[in-house]
Amino acid sequence: MEVQKFNYDNAIVRNFILATLVWGAVALLVGLVVALELAFPALNLGIEYISFGRVRPVHTNAVIFAFIGNAMFAGVYYSLQRVLKARLFNDMLGKVHFWLWQLIIVFAAVTLLAGFTTGKEYAELEWPIDLLIAVAWLCFGANMIGTVVKRREKHIYTAVWWYLATFIGVTILHVVNSIELPVSFLKSYPIYAGAQDAVVQWWYGHNAVAFFLTTPFLGLMYYYLPKASGRPIYSYQLSIIHFWSLIFLYMWAGPHHLLYQSLPDWVQALGVTFSIMLIAPSWGGMINGLMTLRGAWDKVREDPGLKFMVIAITAYGMATFEGPMMSLKSVNAVSHFTDWTIAHTHIAGMAWNGGMIFGMFYWLVPKLFKTPLHSKKLANTHFWIATLGILLFAIPLYWAAITQWLMLREYTPDGLLAYPIFMETTIRILPMYHIRILGGALYFTGFIIFLVNMLKTISAGSLVANEPAEAPAMVKLGTREESGESPHRWLERKGVRFAILVFIALSIGGIVEIIPMMKVQSNIPTISTVTPYTPLELTGRDIYISNGCYNCHSQQVRPLRFETDRYGEYSKIGEFVYDHPFQWGSRRTGPDLARAGYLGSSTYKTSIWHFNHFMKPNSVVPRSIMPAYPFLVVNEADINAVPAKIRGMRMLGVPYQEGFDKQAIASYMADAQKIADELKLAGVDIKPTKEVIAVIAYLHKLGRDISPAGSPASNAKQ
Amino acid sequence: MNILFILIGVSLFAALIFLAMFIWAVKTGQYDDNYTPSVRILFDEEDVETKN
Numbered sequence: 138m139e140v141q142k143f144n145y146d147n148a149i150v151r152n153f154i155l156a157t158l159v160w161g162a163v164a165l166l167v168g169l170v171v172a173l174e175l176a177f178p179a180l181n182l183g184i185e186y187i188s189f190g191r192v193r194p195v196h197t198n199a200v201i202f203a204f205i206g207n208a209m210f211a212g213v214y215y216s217l218q219r220v221l222k223a224r225l226f227n228d229m230l231g232k233v234h235f236w237l238w239q240l241i242i243v244f245a246a247v248t249l250l251a252g253f254t255t256g257k258e259y260a261e262l263e264w265p266i267d268l269l270i271a272v273a274w275l276c277f278g279a280n281m282i283g284t285v286v287k288r289r290e291k292h293i294y295t296a297v298w299w300y301l302a303t304f305i306g307v308t309i310l311h312v313v314n315s316i317e318l319p320v321s322f323l324k325s326y327p328i329y330a331g332a333q334d335a336v337v338q339w340w341y342g343h344n345a346v347a348f349f350l351t352t353p354f355l356g357l358m359y360y361y362l363p364k365a366s367g368r369p370i371y372s373y374q375l376s377i378i379h380f381w382s383l384i385f386l387y388m389w390a391g392p393h394h395l396l397y398q399s400l401p402d403w404v405q406a407l408g409v410t411f412s413i414m415l416i417a418p419s420w421g422g423m424i425n426g427l428m429t430l431r432g433a434w435d436k437v438r439e440d441p442g443l444k445f446m447v448i449a450i451t452a453y454g455m456a457t458f459e460g461p462m463m464s465l466k467s468v469n470a471v472s473h474f475t476d477w478t479i480a481h482t483h484i485a486g487m488a489w490n491g492g493m494i495f496g497m498f499y500w501l502v503p504k505l506f507k508t509p510l511h512s513k514k515l516a517n518t519h520f521w522i523a524t525l526g527i528l529l530f531a532i533p534l535y536w537a538a539i540t541q542w543l544m545l546r547e548y549t550p551d552g553l554l555a556y557p558i559f560m561e562t563t564i565r566i567l568p569m570y571h572i573r574i575l576g577g578a579l580y581f582t583g584f585i586i587f588l589v590n591m592l593k594t595i596s597a598g599s600l601v602a603n604e605p606a607e608a609p610a611m612v613k614l615g616t617r618e619e620s621g622e623s624p625h626r627w628l629e630r631k632g633v634r635f636a637i638l639v640f641i642a643l644s645i646g647g648i649v650e651i652i653p654m655m656k657v658q659s660n661i662p663t664i665s666t667v668t669p670y671t672p673l674e675l676t677g678r679d680i681y682i683s684n685g686c687y688n689c690h691s692q693q694v695r696p697l698r699f700e701t702d703r704y705g706e707y708s709k710i711g712e713f714v715y716d717h718p719f720q721w722g723s724r725r726t727g728p729d730l731a732r733a734g735y736l737g738s739s740t741y742k743t744s745i746w747h748f749n750h751f752m753k754p755n756s757v758v759p760r761s762i763m764p765a766y767p768f769l770v771v772n773e774a775d776i777n778a779v780p781a782k783i784r785g786m787r788m789l790g791v792p793y794q795e796g797f798d799k800q801a802i803a804s805y806m807a808d809a810q811k812i813a814d815e816l817k818l819a820g821v822d823i824k825p826t827k828e829v830i831a832v833i834a835y836l837h838k839l840g841r842d843i844s845p846a847g848s849p850a851s852n853a854k855q
Numbered sequence: 856m857n858i859l860f861i862l863i864g865v866s867l868f869a870a871l872i873f874l875a876m877f878i879w880a881v882k883t884g885q886y887d888d889n890y891t892p893s894v895r896i897l898f899d900e901e902d903v904e905t906k907n
Contacts, residue, residue, distance in 0.1 A: 220896055292892050360896065369893035377886060 190685025226283025299356025331713025449492025506598025
């Protein structure tokens with residue numbers, strides 16, 4: 138057999154490694170900033186660009202797509218070439234992929250801080266950036282599939298399947314969840330509304346966890362763990378079985394993010410069922426990982442990289458047991474809207490993804506730069522600091538979650554809520570937020586030690602950009618090896634065919650849940666009193682989204698006694714039919730706002746209360762940790778954009794009258810004047826065009842349409 | 856209740872695809888050897904280095 142000589146492309150791997158180091162430091166630093174801002178609201182400084190609601194999405198996006206994303210690309214591009222015995226398909230595709238990805242990260246940070254956001258968690262980036270992501274992602278996929286096609290090794294190693302599933306999964310998720318109607322260069326509305334938007338978004342959110350944070354890292358585990366430990370994986374067969382079951386099951390589990398919420402019951406039950414089933418394939422991965430080290434634990438003692446991988450795989454096992462448990466309705470009642478979820482995601486992010494990245498880098502970087510690791514001692518220090526950091530981060534948040542939940546549901550013997558003021562429960566858990574900052578600071582310190590170690594190693598070594606390799610040519614695809622082979626069989630050995638099958642498998646899970654919600658009207662009972670947003674309310678809603686209010690405030694009252702007693706009537710699916718996007722939220726640092734316009738609710742407040750609250754929250758809510766929003770009083774609302782927004786909403790099916798866009802500004806000004814007049818009576822003189830007026834109008838719309846007492850205006854007349 | 860029928864139909868369809876894929880994989884021998892691939896990757900780049 139002919140032996141072919143070729144080169145591995147190491148330059149692209151180096152680039153992604155360097156990007157990981159840079160963005161990792163940024164992402165963790167921003168995380169530290171948001172943790173500080175949360176506990177010490179004065180640090181928001183009243184500046185819109187650095188307020189918690191805008192910085193928190195920068196942290197989440199930077200960790201997922203910049204830190205973990207770049208590390209994943211580095212790991213994939215290195216291992217893909219080696220297991221397939223081929224250079225990457227196309228150097229140019231790799232370069233475009235690399236630079237475009239870094240550009241997207243910069244654009245993301247700038248636009249999010251400037252307030253351009255879709256308001257959908259982990260999919261906050263606006264439509265032009267969504268398009269760039271699609272291009273970069275397709276470059277990655279094309280490069281990978283091209284390499285699979287021109288491989289010299291007939292058998293496709295298990296890691297590569299996981300990579301391919303990653304590409305296909307994220308492609309579907311990104312496209313479906315990002316279908317939005319642009320109304321201006323940096324503003325769009327998702328085509329889905331309310332419950333439909335919620336189910337699509339959490340189908341995306343959950344599967345972003347699956348296909349961006351899980352499948353690629355299991356693939357990386359299947360390559361780097363055997364390489365670093367010098368042991369073959371425990372069971373190759375298990376890797377095959379849990380691969381197929383995992384990618385099939387994951388797609389159905391999204392609705393577990395929406396338990397007790399305004400969603401048909403069967404959708405919730407489906408999500409729970411599949412979440413429980415996910416334990417099996419997830420633990421398949423954990424068992425396979427840990428058992429690979431059987432008889433090699435002496436190496437773990439010596440090698441800090443392996444230690445990180447052990448922590449990572451153990452955390453993966455814990456998080457994938459915890460996740461299904463959190464999907465049980467009774468547990469979810471506690472974990473949802475509290476810090477439990479935050480603790481859960483950080484166990485997964487810091488220990489699983491972080492641990493795999495550190496473990497991989499401690500092996501890969503010395504290997505790639507052909508030099509020993511600068512300091513094993515520093516690496517061990519990093520390991521212990523990071524582990525301690527994770528514990529100090531997660532444990533206080535679990536504690537905080539249980540504490541807050543117990544307080545929120547506590548009743549006095551008279552049957553009244555024991556803590557009617559939400560802020561009381563937040564203040565109680567503040568010390569936990571302080572300890573969590575310490576945990577985050579330790580983890581960040583560990584990263585800096587890692588960074589120094591990596592840079593020293595890199596500068597001591599030298600990169601062979603094009604590493605020579607040789608392998609026998611693969612028997613040409615399409616050659617019939619055996620007599621009697623069917624004409625189609627040649628196709629079956631191709632990676633492309635495999636990719637198509639994965640695509641079909643993944644699509645089905647999504648289609649079953651989304652299509653009925655869009656097409657079957659009976660799932661969305663309408664409420665005749667629910668009206669579309671007025672131009673002023675719609676503008677206020679966009680300002681609410683732009684400032685990331687959804688990061689701390691939900692708009693979803695669950696049918697639980699302690700919630701309906703506190704906020705009012707539980708949320709109905711028909712209330713949200715004009716919500717592009719939905720704003721149900723996922724964590725309550727402050728109270729739910731679904732009933733902020735519902736007379737009789739504890740969250741209903743007057744206009745002047747809201748004004749004072751935005752200016753100085755703790756002047757009306759003692760010891761409030763909500764940051765001040767003085768800029769809402771200074772900033773002019775973007776009134777000129779209103780007609781285009783109304784036209785866009787009309788296109789999405791919101792029943793504004795024909796030609797209403799032309800009257801929209803007049804309507805806006807009339808409504809805004811009423812609120813300005815109301816404020817004037819209370820002694821505040823403010824122009825009706827300011828942002829704060831629109832936000833107040835929006836808050837008074839929330840829940841008003843189903844309020845038995847009617848609108849505040851009609852009530853005022855009585 | 857039409858949704859339930861759609862759901863059951865599509866679920867069965869998905870199950871059938873997986874069954875077909877499984878049968879294909881077994882028949883074409885992709886999974887015949889469940890050991891060698893796990894060891895082979897450990898010898899990735901030894902060839903060139905040892906010759907140099």
